[in-house]
Amino acid sequence: MDRALHPHKFAMHLICACVFVTPASGVFAQNFGPEAVQKPPPALSPFGTTASPNIHPAWRLSGLPGQKAAPVTRFELNTEAGELALQLSTDKSYGVLAHNWAGPAPAELSWRWRVDQPLERADLATKKGDDAAVKVCVMFDQPLADIPLLQRAALALARTATGQAVPNATVCYVWDPRYPAGTSGSNPYSARVRYIVLDGAQVNQWTTQQRRVSEDFQRLFGSESPVTPPVITVAVGADSDNTQGRSVAYLSQLRWLP
Numbered sequence: 001m002d003r004a005l006h007p008h009k010f011a012m013h014l015i016c017a018c019v020f021v022t023p024a025s026g027v028f029a030q031n032f033g034p035e036a037v038q039k040p041p042p043a044l045s046p047f048g049t050t051a052s053p054n055i056h057p058a059w060r061l062s063g064l065p066g067q068k069a070a071p072v073t074r075f076e077l078n079t080e081a082g083e084l085a086l087q088l089s090t091d092k093s094y095g096v097l098a099h100n101w102a103g104p105a106p107a108e109l110s111w112r113w114r115v116d117q118p119l120e121r122a123d124l125a126t127k128k129g130d131d132a133a134v135k136v137c138v139m140f141d142q143p144l145a146d147i148p149l150l151q152r153a154a155l156a157l158a159r160t161a162t163g164q165a166v167p168n169a170t171v172c173y174v175w176d177p178r179y180p181a182g183t184s185g186s187n188p189y190s191a192r193v194r195y196i197v198l199d200g201a202q203v204n205q206w207t208t209q210q211r212r213v214s215e216d217f218q219r220l221f222g223s224e225s226p227v228t229p230p231v232i233t234v235a236v237g238a239d240s241d242n243t244q245g246r247s248v249a250y251l252s253q254l255r256w257l258p
Contacts (some may be wrong), residue, residue: 023143041106041256044099046088055086059097059236065164070094070241078250080114081206084137085252087132088238090119092245095248105231106213108257111136113199114206117239117248118177124180124195127188129238133247135174135195136254138213139167139233146225151191163245168192169221173211176200177247185219194220206250208255 048086055075056063073095078087085142107199115133123129144152147168158166170193177200178181187193196216198209214228236254240247 021089027041032191040258042101044101044255046084047097047252047254048084050084051165053077055097058254061100062096062098064241065093068221070239078135080250080252081204083252085112085114085250086186086236088236088247088249088251089248090131090133090189090240090245091239092240094237094239094241096235098233098235099118100232101234102232103230105138105140105217105228106256106258107212108210109136109138109213109234109254110210111123111251112206112208112210113175113249114204115175115199115247115249116204118175118200118203118256119245119247119248120177120242121245122176122240123172123178124176124183125188129178130188130243131243131245131247132174132176132238133240134238134249134251135172135236135238136209137170137172137193137235139235140169140171140221140230141232142168142221142225142229144168147192148224154190155192166192167215169196169225171196171213171216171220171231173198173216190252196220 008218014079045056047059055077060190061075064070071091073093073096075095077125078085084190113134118133121129121132122131128230172193172195174195174197176197178198179197181198183197199207200251217228236251
């Protein structure tokens, strides 16, 4: 039976596979015309500063909804190799930090990440293995009319069941040890969340990533929407609740490039 016919189960897994997003009414009451696109994109808030041990309040923490909630992944500020980084530590847990950001997709999203303890049993193609030591996700305000009918109905049911503004389309960049870089696909719980594998062979080593998010949206969702919709949220996360494992990763310098 199609998962769209199970609203509560679908809602749970859509939120688990993606992130918690708060409603943002009126957030698009601004000019997205050519003049706005040419301006430098508003900055993402840093994860934190050396002056405070606390994560910047623009980054909101969430875990799994419902009675079967897993422990929440730990997000801490740490100095690694002389730079301030976000440390993501999982222990049979799930967690996401989400940052509201409204506007057309800028040219590139850039960041640095490192995984010290990977999840050997992770498998993005299966529900039992749907975990990641670190991922960076971008959510889009895709027009509902572009979404296939059954998935559109499932989204409506998910929003009713959870009371959350489940995003219409999400692109996730994943550090994964199983599949080669460049592998892409749909999340096993929801086709509204799609991923691209960027790393996985390099452990204990910082790597820099730069992605043209509009091109990646077209790669994954272009058959539905020929025009890339506005971005509504940027999020980072790590989870090991399905594989019941542990992982440690670091993320730094997450920013839009003009």
